[in-house]
Amino acid sequence: MTLPGSAEVVVIGGGVVGVSTAFHLAEAGVQVLLLERDELGSGSTCKAAGGVRAQFSDPVNIELGQRSLRAFEDFARRPGGEIDLKQHGYLFLLSEPADVEAFESGVRLQNEFGVPSRMLTVAEACELSPYAVPDGLLAAAFSPTDGHCTPEAVVQGYAQAARRHGAVIRRHCAVTGIDVSGGQITAVRTEHGPVATSTVVCAAGAWSASVGEFAGVELPVRPLRRQILVTEPVPDLPPRLPFTIDFATSFYFHDEGPGLLIGMSDPDEEYGFDLRTDDRWLGRLSAAVERRAPRLAEVGVAHGWAGLYEITPDHNALVGEADGPGRFLYATGFSGHGFLQGPAIGEVLRDLVLGRRPVVDVSALDVRRFATAEIRPEHNCV
Numbered sequence: 307m308t309l310p311g312s313a314e315v316v317v318i319g320g321g322v323v324g325v326s327t328a329f330h331l332a333e334a335g336v337q338v339l340l341l342e343r344d345e346l347g348s349g350s351t352c353k354a355a356g357g358v359r360a361q362f363s364d365p366v367n368i369e370l371g372q373r374s375l376r377a378f379e380d381f382a383r384r385p386g387g388e389i390d391l392k393q394h395g396y397l398f399l400l401s402e403p404a405d406v407e408a409f410e411s412g413v414r415l416q417n418e419f420g421v422p423s424r425m426l427t428v429a430e431a432c433e434l435s436p437y438a439v440p441d442g443l444l445a446a447a448f449s450p451t452d453g454h455c456t457p458e459a460v461v462q463g464y465a466q467a468a469r470r471h472g473a474v475i476r477r478h479c480a481v482t483g484i485d486v487s488g489g490q491i492t493a494v495r496t497e498h499g500p501v502a503t504s505t506v507v508c509a510a511g512a513w514s515a516s517v518g519e520f521a522g523v524e525l526p527v528r529p530l531r532r533q534i535l536v537t538e539p540v541p542d543l544p545p546r547l548p549f550t551i552d553f554a555t556s557f558y559f560h561d562e563g564p565g566l567l568i569g570m571s572d573p574d575e576e577y578g579f580d581l582r583t584d585d586r587w588l589g590r591l592s593a594a595v596e597r598r599a600p601r602l603a604e605v606g607v608a609h610g611w612a613g614l615y616e617i618t619p620d621h622n623a624l625v626g627e628a629d630g631p632g633r634f635l636y637a638t639g640f641s642g643h644g645f646l647q648g649p650a651i652g653e654v655l656r657d658l659v660l661g662r663r664p665v666v667d668v669s670a671l672d673v674r675r676f677a678t679a680e681i682r683p684e685h686n687c688v
């Protein structure tokens with residue numbers, strides 16, 4: 307493999323965050339090298355459910371989600387490529403009084419940012435998502451511009467456009483170390499030799515803690531397995547089925563080709579990099595399906611997979627520049643909503659690298675927040 311001897315910026319990781327960052331930097335005229343140890347998107351990005359939304363409780367997440375939604379809508383023009391975006395909305399089904407209250411205040415905040423979210427009655431929610439049954443539901447929250455698209459297509463779209471703007475992308479090239487001298491980065495070391503650089507962007511997803519260690523930067527990101535199933539074709543699939551989430555159990559589904567993609571968190575899951583699929587979560591999933599969407603209990607499963615959430619202590623991302631060494635930037639720990647933030651985060655990283663004021667103020671996502679009491683728990687996590 308041939309590697310450039312030097313690069314102005316080295317991006318470590320070829321998931322949505324890395325390729326979006328590489329695209330936005332290259333478009334701005336920066337000489338960028340992206341290093342991915344496997345295939346592009348092979349980390350968490352291509353394991354994602356593809357959900358894109360601006361319905362969050364934290365203002366930073368609302369802004370990042372909203373700005374990214376606009377970028378997904380404009381993707382065919384810039385960077386270019388078909389991503390199969392379906393804006394059928396995200397529908398949160400709520401059965402706990404405290405959640406109704408939290409979503410009501412979330413909707414008010416989202417509306418201030420121009421997000422067209424609103425609260426729905428149970429009858430309205432079940433009409434939008436006809437598999438859902440009303441038993442035990444109190445209300446729902448819905449935003450019609452949320453939806454889902456295809457992660458692989460987003461990754462390839464950004465990567466191809468980044469290359470067109472002069473970025474160099476190398477797959478199967480793991481970064482194995484970062485050289486620092488006098489408090490400044492001088493090079494990254496890879497399994498295929500060193501590359502001189504002064505600036506590193508860590509976009510290594512669930513593996514970011516070890517990349518941080520290369521530079522002596524503590525990034526509190528832990529891997530947590532999540533599993534997904536895709537069903538056999540479902541007859542009479544509603545043409546505009548929203549991404550539907552039973553918030554109390556976290557059971558969710560959306561249309562995926564002629565079938566449905568189904569997921570749910572497993573509270574017994576322990577942190578780790580194990581990506582084998584198993585049946586342990588299926589008991590809880592079946593109970594949630596029977597209760598909330600009983601018609602789906604009869605649908606056959608076609609296939610499934612496991613991927614990793616990259617969890618931080620407050621389930622909010624880490625985005626910023628380390629105190630030292632100089633020019634070590636990071637964008638990681640998206641805790642299950644990194645795909646939908648990828649476009650805006652790439653812009654933010656471009657701005658941070660260039661010393662500009664970022665398009666979204668991400669100072670609240672600086673890793674230094676854990677040294678103080680100012681953590682920002684995100685409520686609308688799935």
Ligand SMILES: Cc1cc2nc3c(=O)[nH]c(=O)nc-3n(C[C@H](O)[C@H](O)[C@H](O)COP(=O)(O)OP(=O)(O)OC[C@H]3O[C@@H](n4cnc5c(N)ncnc54)[C@H](O)[C@@H]3O)c2cc1C
Nearest residue numbers: 319321323343349350351355357481511613643644645646
């Ligand atoms: C089951 C599941 C469902 C999800 N659903 C959604 C969803 O609906 N919406 C949403 O927004 N998010 C969702 N997510 C979360 C989303 O997938 C992640 O937040 C997002 O993909 C993170 O992107 P990333 O680029 O930071 O990380 P990744 O895609 O993991 O990319 C990091 C890359 O870094 C590479 N790397 C690591 N170490 C090195 C090294 N030393 N040298 C070179 N390369 C290295 C890895 O190989 C990897 O490809 C889901 C995740 C899972 C697991």
